[in-house]
Amino acid sequence: DQQVKQNSPSLSVQEGRISILNCDYTNSMFDYFLWYKKYPAEGPTFLISISSIKDKNEDGRFTVFLNKSAKHLSLHIVPSQPGDSAVYFCAASDGTASKLTFGTGTRLQVTL
Amino acid sequence: GAVVSQHPSWVICKSGTSVKIECRSLDFQATTMFWYRQFPKQSLMLMATSNEGSKATYEQGVEKDKFLINHASLTLSTLTVTSAHPEDSSFYICSGSKLGTLLNQPQHFGDGTRLSIL
Numbered sequence: 001d002q003q004v005k006q007n008s009p010s011l012s013v014q015e016g017r018i019s020i021l022n023c024d025y026t027n028s029m030f031d032y033f034l035w036y037k038k039y040p041a042e043g044p045t046f047l048i049s050i051s052s053i054k055d056k057n058e059d060g061r062f063t064v065f066l067n068k069s070a071k072h073l074s075l076h077i078v079p080s081q082p083g084d085s086a087v088y089f090c091a092a093s094d095g096t097a098s099k100l101t102f103g104t105g106t107r108l109q110v111t112l
Numbered sequence: 113g114a115v116v117s118q119h120p121s122w123v124i125c126k127s128g129t130s131v132k133i134e135c136r137s138l139d140f141q142a143t144t145m146f147w148y149r150q151f152p153k154q155s156l157m158l159m160a161t162s163n164e165g166s167k168a169t170y171e172q173g174v175e176k177d178k179f180l181i182n183h184a185s186l187t188l189s190t191l192t193v194t195s196a197h198p199e200d201s202s203f204y205i206c207s208g209s210k211l212g213t214l215l216n217q218p219q220h221f222g223d224g225t226r227l228s229i230l
Binding site for chain 1 (some may be wrong): 114116118121146154155156157158161203205206207218219220221222223224226
């Protein structure tokens with residue numbers, strides 16, 4: 001039972017344009033959401049998070065939007081840069097000892 | 113800040129061998145550490161959660177006698193894969209979290225260990 005889903009396994013975006021990565025969840029107990037970036041053979045790197053009491057959080061080029069009624073969150077990267085090419089995982093927690101449930105990942109490729 | 117070091121990064125060994133993987137938080141105290149496993153092109157699956165000084169909590173389907181976890185200090189956790197077999201070959205990743213200070217602290221991950229059992 002995949003409680004966190006990223007339905008797009010891959011995404012290609014031109015440099016300078018906006019990248020939008022989507023994530024859906026089914027567990028209504030989730031109240032904290034995170035995005036991680038991962039390169040091959042490395043551990044995930046924390047990017048940005050959002051609590052369920054908010055609907056938007058921004059950090060530089062990265063913005064996360066949360067739509068609780070739709071159980072949907074998205075990560076916007078603008079402008080996209082070639083160095084952003086990686087696999088992006090969304091993750092969710094119900095606050096229980098910060099245990100995370102990860103999505104299946106979306107591979108982003110930013111082209112020149 | 114919040115650096116997690118994982119060692120070794122790559123292990124190849126014969127079937128039946130036990131393998132120990134170390135996870136260290138270098139610049140923070142990790143009250144809680146997590147161990148994940150990732151198969152190719154799949155998500156990270158949580159194996160167990162360990163709190164310093166207490167027994168690890170294993171996820172359903174994870175054999176605690178197979179995957180021994182020790183979290184003896186606030187900066188070190190180890191995962192020992194006992195009597196490893198080819199089906200244990202995978203990418204193992206640890207993470208640390210600074211619980212007890214602020215709520216919703218993100219987990220910070222090590223670079224992972226690729227385990228190949230021949």
